[in-house]
Amino acid sequence: DSGVTQTPKHLITATGQRVTLRCSPRSGDLSVYWYQQSLDQGLQFLIQYYNGEERAKGNILERFSAQQFPDLHSELNLSSLELGDSALYFCASSPSGGDTEAFFGQGTRLTVV
Amino acid sequence: DQQVKQNSPSLSVQEGRISILNCDYTNSMFDYFLWYKKYPAEGPTFLISISSIKDKNEDGRFTVFLNKSAKHLSLHIVPSQPGDSAVYFCAASGSGAGSYQLTFGKGTKLSVIP
Numbered sequence: 333d334s335g336v337t338q339t340p341k342h343l344i345t346a347t348g349q350r351v352t353l354r355c356s357p358r359s360g361d362l363s364v365y366w367y368q369q370s371l372d373q374g375l376q377f378l379i380q381y382y383n384g385e386e387r388a389k390g391n392i393l394e395r396f397s398a399q400q401f402p403d404l405h406s407e408l409n410l411s412s413l414e415l416g417d418s419a420l421y422f423c424a425s426s427p428s429g430g431d432t433e434a435f436f437g438q439g440t441r442l443t444v445v
Numbered sequence: 446d447q448q449v450k451q452n453s454p455s456l457s458v459q460e461g462r463i464s465i466l467n468c469d470y471t472n473s474m475f476d477y478f479l480w481y482k483k484y485p486a487e488g489p490t491f492l493i494s495i496s497s498i499k500d501k502n503e504d505g506r507f508t509v510f511l512n513k514s515a516k517h518l519s520l521h522i523v524p525s526q527p528g529d530s531a532v533y534f535c536a537a538s539g540s541g542a543g544s545y546q547l548t549f550g551k552g553t554k555l556s557v558i559p
Contacts, residue, residue: 334488365546374449374534374549375489388546422488433479434547436488 335359336437338423344443350411353440357404357425363387364406365434366398369420381406382428413444448472449537451550459558464522466553468535471516475537479547480509480520483532492533493520525557 335358345351357364366378377390381400400406410417420441424434450469458464476497481489495502495509495518502509508521522529532554536547
C-alpha cells in the first residue's frame with residue numbers, strides 16, 4: 333500500500349459528460365502528480381501541484397483541469413468526454429516539489445461509452 | 446516524439462536466470478532515472494533509481510546500469526523469481542525541465558517461468 337488513495341476505482345460514463353477523479357496523497361506529501369495511461373501507452377504526465385499551486389503542466393488537454401485543496405487532496409476534472417479519454421488515470425505524491433521518487437495510487441479506470 | 450524508449454514489449458526468463466530490461470533516452474537534460482514495477486490492477490511501485498553522476502546502483506537482486514554516452518540504461522534482476530513477473534517501466538526526470546515530472550517509457554512485460 334503506497335498510502336496514496338484514489339477514488340473511484342472504476343468509472344463508466346457517456347461521451348460529452350464530465351467526471352471528477354479524486355486523490356488523497358500520502359500523509360505529509362505536498363506534491364501531487366496526475367498521469368494518464370492509455371492502451372499500449374506509457375504513463376503520460378498531465379499536471380503537478382505543489383502545496384496548492386500548479387507547478388508543472390504536461391500534455392493536459394484544455395478540457396481537463398485539476399486543483400489541489402488546502403488539505404492537499406487533489407481533483408482531476410475531465411469534461412466533454414470523448415471515447416479516446418478512456419484510460420487509467422494515476423495520481424502520485426511526493427514529499428516536496430523537487431522529489432524524483434513519486435508514490436502512485438492504484439489508479440482510476442475511466443471508460444467512456 | 447518518445448524521449449524514453451523501451452523497445453522490448455515483453456521478455457520471458459527462466460526462474461533463477463538473469464533478467465535484463467533495457468531503456469534508451471534521447472533528452473540530454475535527463476539526470477535521474479528510475480525503474481517502476483507494476484502488477485495488474487495496481488499502481489506503479491518504485492523499484493530502484495540512479496543519478497547521472499553514477500554508472501551503477503545496486504539494491505539486493507536489482508542492479509541498474511547507466512551508460513550516459515550511449516543514453517542507455519538497463520535493469521538486471523538476479524536471480525529472477527516468479528514474483529518478479531510484472532510490467533517494468535523506465536522513467537527519467539531532469540531538473541532542467543523546471544520540475545521533477547517523470548517521463549515514462551511504454552513498459553516491458555517480464556514473465557519469469559518457474
